[in-house]
Amino acid sequence: MNIIKFELLKLRNKSRGWLGPILVFILIMVAFPLTVEISNKDLDQSFFAVLWIAVLLVMMLATEDIFLEDFNDGSLEQFAISDISFPYIISVKIFIYWLLIGVPISIIGSLFCLGFTNSGNLAINIFPILLITSYIFINVFSFGNALSLTKGSVLGTLVTLPLLLPLLIVLGKAVISINLNLNYLGFVALLLGVLSIIIFLIPLIISYIIRAHLE
C-alpha cells in the first residue's frame, strides 16, 4: 500500500509528467478539425482515426521518462533488491501512470466523442474501450522504454510501436460495430483478453530488462 502512495505522490508532484501528455492530447483533438473543412459531414468518421492515433502518441509521450529518473537517482536499484517483488513495483508504477494519464485521457476522449458525433450512446460505449486501450498502450510503451533505458531516447518505444498496430485494426472494427448498433462486446472481450495477458507478462519482462541494465 505504501508503494502505491509513494508512486502516486511522486508522479503528482511532477506535473510536467502527467499534465503535459493530457494537454498534448487536448491540443491534438482541438487542432485537427481546423485542418478539415468545418462543415465537413465526414468529421465524425475521421474523428476516431485521430482519436486512436492521439491516444497512441500521447501514451508514447507519457511513458518517456517512466523509469529514467528512478534509474538515474539509483532508487530503481534499491527497488530491485528490496523485499517487495520487483515486478509488483513496476506494475504499480505503470498503474499509477495509467491512473493519472490514461484515465483522464479516456474521460476527455469520450467527451470529445460526444462533441464530435453528437451521440451519447457512442460516447458512453467508447469510454471502456478507451480505458482498456490506454492501459495496454502504457504497458507496451513502458516495455519499449525499458529497452532503451540508458539511451534516454524514443528508439525503444518506436521499436515496440509496430506491435500495437494490429490492435488499431481491432479498435477500428469496434467503432464500426458500435456505429452500426451491432454487438461490439466481442471486441471489448478481445481487448480485455490482450490486457489480461499483458498486465502480468510486461512487468515480468520489464523487471528482467532493468536487472540486465543494472548489471
Place this chain on the structure above:
Amino acid sequence: MYQVDRAYSYIFYVSLVLYLVSIFWGLFVTPEDFVQGNSYRIIYLHVPASFISQSLYIAMAIASAIFLIWKVKLSAYLVRSIAPIGAITTFIALISGSIWGIPTWGTWWVWDARIVSTLILFIMYLGLISLHDSFSNHEKADKFLSILVLVGSVNIPIIKMSVEWWSTLHQPASITISDKPAIDLVMLYPLFGSIVGFAGIVACLVILSSKLQILRRERNKSWIKNYV
C-alpha cells in the same frame, strides 16, 4: 569450420540450380491460369519470399529463446545476422505482391490486413536492427534484442491468420498441411521447388552472415586468428 565452408557451397549451388529450374518450369512450361492469366506466375517469387520472411522470424524467435534460456552465445549472433536477411525477404514479398496487385486487383496497395501485417513485419525487422546497433555493449544488445524478438513473435500468428480472421482482398493460402492443395499439381510442383530452392539460398545467406557476425564479434580471440 572448413567442413562447414565446403558443405555451404554445395548447398548454395544445389539450391540455386533448383530455384532457377523451378522458375524456368514455372515461367515457360506450366499453362496459363484460367482466371489470372500469365500474371499468376509471380507466385514463384512472391510465395517463397513471404513464406521465408515469416519462417525467418520464427527461426529468430527460437534462437532468441535458446539464447535467453541456455545463454548460448552463438544463437544471439544468429538472431542478429538473420534480421537484415529477414528484412530483405519481407521487402521482396511486399514489392512482388504490389506488382502482382496491379493486374489482379487493379491497385498497387490496399490497406488490407495481410498486407499491413507484412509491412509491420518489415518495420519490426528494421526496428530490431536499429535497436541492436544503438547499443555499444554487445552483450546487453543481444539480450534486449532477444527479448524484443520473443515479444514481437505475437505478430506471426496474426499475419498467418489475417486472411482468415478478416475479410481481405488477399487470397487465402493455397497450400495447407491438412487440406488438398487449392492449386493444380502442374503449378504446384515448380512452386514447391521454388520454395525449397529459395529457402536453401536464404539459408546459405544466413550462414554467411552469421559467419561474418562471429568473425566480427570474436575478432580478438586466438582461435579466430588461427582460422583467418
